[in-house]
Amino acid sequence: xxxxxxxxxxxxxxxxxxxxxxxxxxxxxxxxxxxxxxxxxxxxxxxxxxxxxxxxxxxxxxxxxxxxxxxxxxxxxxxxxxxxxxxxxxxxxxxxxxxxxxxxxxxxxxxxxxxxxxxxxxxxxxxxxxxxxxxxxxxxxxxxxxxxxxxxxxxxxxxxxxxxxxxxxxxxxxxxxxxxxxxxxxxxxxxxxxxxxxxxxxxxxxxxxxxxxxxxxxxxxxxxxxxxxxxxxxxxxxxxxxxxxxxxxxxxxxxxxxxxxxxxxxxxxxxxxxxxxxxxxxxxxxxxxxxxxxxxxxxxxx
Numbered sequence: 001x002x003x004x005x006x007x008x009x010x011x012x013x014x015x016x017x018x019x020x021x022x023x024x025x026x027x028x029x030x031x032x033x034x035x036x037x038x039x040x041x042x043x044x045x046x047x048x049x050x051x052x053x054x055x056x057x058x059x060x061x062x063x064x065x066x067x068x069x070x071x072x073x074x075x076x077x078x079x080x081x082x083x084x085x086x087x088x089x090x091x092x093x094x095x096x097x098x099x100x101x102x103x104x105x106x107x108x109x110x111x112x113x114x115x116x117x118x119x120x121x122x123x124x125x126x127x128x129x130x131x132x133x134x135x136x137x138x139x140x141x142x143x144x145x146x147x148x149x150x151x152x153x154x155x156x157x158x159x160x161x162x163x164x165x166x167x168x169x170x171x172x173x174x175x176x177x178x179x180x181x182x183x184x185x186x187x188x189x190x191x192x193x194x195x196x197x198x199x200x201x202x203x204x205x206x207x208x209x210x211x212x213x214x215x216x217x218x219x220x221x222x223x224x225x226x227x228x229x230x231x232x233x234x235x236x237x238x239x240x241x242x243x244x245x246x247x248x249x250x251x252x253x254x255x256x257x258x259x260x261x262x263x264x265x266x267x268x269x270x271x272x273x274x275x276x277x278x279x280x281x282x283x284x285x286x287x288x289x290x291x292x293x294x295x296x297x298x299x300x301x302x
Contacts, residue, residue, distance in 0.1 A: 006026055006262050007019070007020035007263075011259035011260065013253055013257075013259045014251060017259075018295045018296075019239070020295075022292060023294070026283070026290045026291070026292055030068045030289040031288040033052040033055065033288065035269065035287075036050055037051045037053055037284055038081045038270055039271070041275065046062070046276070047063060048060070049061075049089075050282075051078045053078070053148045056075055056095065057072065075091075076095045076100075077095030077148055078091050078094070078095075079142075079148075080123075083128070085132065089102040090126055092124050094124065095149040097149075099112040099164070111134065112171045115171050115173065116156075118155040121142070121159065123138050124138065124141065124182055125182060125183050129190055134163070134166075135163050136164070137183070137184050137195065139178070140180075160181065161173075161174045161175040161178070165212070172213075174214055175206060178197045178204075181197055182198045183232040185240075188300070193214060194220060196231070196242065197229070198230060199228070203219070203221040204217055204218070205217070205219070220252070220256050221242070227244050227245070227246070230243040230244070230270055231271060233273060236300060239252060240252040241271060241281075243268045244268060247261070249262035266286040266288060268283055273298025273299070278301065279297045280294070281293075
């Protein structure tokens with residue numbers, strides 16, 4: 001079906017479920033980054049932060065004024081950002097090869113920098129469950145060159161997903177066998193973990209056992225052509241939205257069908273829902289930060 005503004009309808013459910021009834025054009029909020037990733041909306045301050053990885057900084061956009069400033073630099077070549085259930089910032093620092101938490105007083109606590117005594121590769125994205133459990137992906141993107149981190153050999157020898165135990169702080173191997181694990185997200189009911197693998201163009205789905213271990217791995221979606229999935233987000237109807245790099249933003253029905261796309265002028269890295277109603281999609285794409293106020297609402301902020 002033809003594209004209507006930024007919306008491309010591939011399945012009639014994209015239309016009937018009113019996924020294409022928002023703004024008729026993308027809004028450019030900022031440009032001039034080298035490679036933008038990690039958007040995170042901060043409801044209490046009505047601000048969005050995001051990472052400009054090669055420039056080693058986290059930027060901040062203010063919703064009330066539209067101004068942009070530097071939130072943190074140097075930033076450890078940070079990538080993904082999220083909030084824990086206490087509203088504290090959790091950041092994956094590719095250059096420093098660690099996952100950190102920013103405390104209310106601004107100090108930084110290291111949550112994970114090693115597994116089994118070996119340095120992590122370059123943590124990429126994380127998600128926090130309501131009980132404080134953190135899962136994070138650890139590809140080698142930040143150690144393959146000096147562009148997004150610091151070139152180095154992998155001490156672990158693989159690209160995995162890990163779990164941080166909220167009670168002990170211990171780092172456990174959650175899932176392996178990936179080529180480039182990237183975006184991680186929990187299903188809205190917290191019963192499943194979804195992981196995108198950029199190098200295989202697949203989104204994997206795992207059941208979560210009561211003890212936090214994973215089971216019953218399945219492939220939820222597989223990209224075709226020039227598709228390399230980055231981060232992923234849910235809306236409140238259970239549809240999965242995926243940053244698909246050179247192919248813009250994909251929307252998957254809960255049954256795994258690709259029902260529509262959002263076209264973006266630049267290769268897309270990451271997405272995040274935000275705004276007062278959680279219906280504004282923020283998109284980091286190469287050099288720019290875009291937004292689109294949608295008729296779709298992001299999954300509830302827990």
